[in-house]
Amino acid sequence: MPSQEPKVITGSDPTRVSIEWTDGHVTAYRTSVLRGLCPCAGCVNEVTGVRTHDPVSVPADLTQTDLRLVGHYGLTLRFSDGHDTGIFPFSALRRDGTGED
């Protein structure tokens, strides 16, 4: 059960995703950074947990569309490199965000 839930998720700038949480904390990601955190089976080996997708291969100007909630659990989006299978849990987004915590 997540201890924090997003209040506002903003993807109007396609190179960024920002999340304001219910406690007022804000985390913001560059889209290219978020791509490098993708936890899907195509990016991380499900058995070993080793990342098989190289974040260094992500262009800095990567953009996103189709930002959507996945229940009360996380969010998903389509990256401009065509990748759209990642589900980013709120717990990880909160933990990995750039803001102070």
Ligand SMILES: [Zn+2]
């Ligand atoms: Zn992925």
